[in-house]
């Protein structure tokens with residue numbers, strides 16, 4: 001079955017990331033934010049601006065090649081966050097939880113937040129904004145572009 005898509009625009013991502021920042025206010029002041037690259041970078045920039053946090057660290061975990069899941073690889077461990085105490089770890093979404101499981105081993109005392117969450121990954125995240133079903137693929141604005149679509153009647157006539 002074709003996956004169901006949840007399309008996120010830049011505007012919506014900005015609004016949802018700000019909503020996440022409101023929920024994270026009670027965690028301030030933070031020692032810093034660890035962004036899980038690459039997807040966590042833009043939410044991290046928005047949340048850092050709202051929470052007035054200028055200490056940004058990153059960790060790179062590669063789990064997916066486009067929509068295909070593989071074994072997670074730590075391409076870059078976080079350099080300056082110790083055991084995570086006082087730090088916020090931020091990603092765009094949690095899906096199966098595989099990526100956050102890896103980071104939780106590296107930074108056990110951090111607070112974990114994502115903008116979007118699917119049910120299987122929810123136990124791995126402390127704070128999130130919007131839940132989508134497990135069979136939904138979230139399409140982020142950096143992975144998409146606008147294009148022409150034919151009128152409904154023409155697509156129907158062509159059997160699409």
Ligand SMILES: O=P(O)(O)OC[C@H]1O[C@H](OP(=O)(O)OP(=O)(O)O)[C@H](O)[C@@H]1O
Pocket residue numbers: 036037038039040061062063064065066091092093094095096097098099100121
């Ligand atoms: O909960 P999981 O099943 O682990 O999936 C969530 C992770 O998958 C995506 O990253 P991806 O590996 O595609 O790398 P990217 O952020 O560089 O695009 C997404 O940005 C999360 O980091």
Ligand SMILES: O=c1[nH]c(=O)c2nc[nH]c2[nH]1
Pocket residue numbers: 064093095136137138139140143
């Ligand atoms: O762009 C993405 N959308 C998703 O739903 C997803 N799940 C894991 N990794 C993902 N990347």
Ligand SMILES: [Mg+2]
Pocket residue numbers: 036037038039040091
């Ligand atoms: Mg990612």
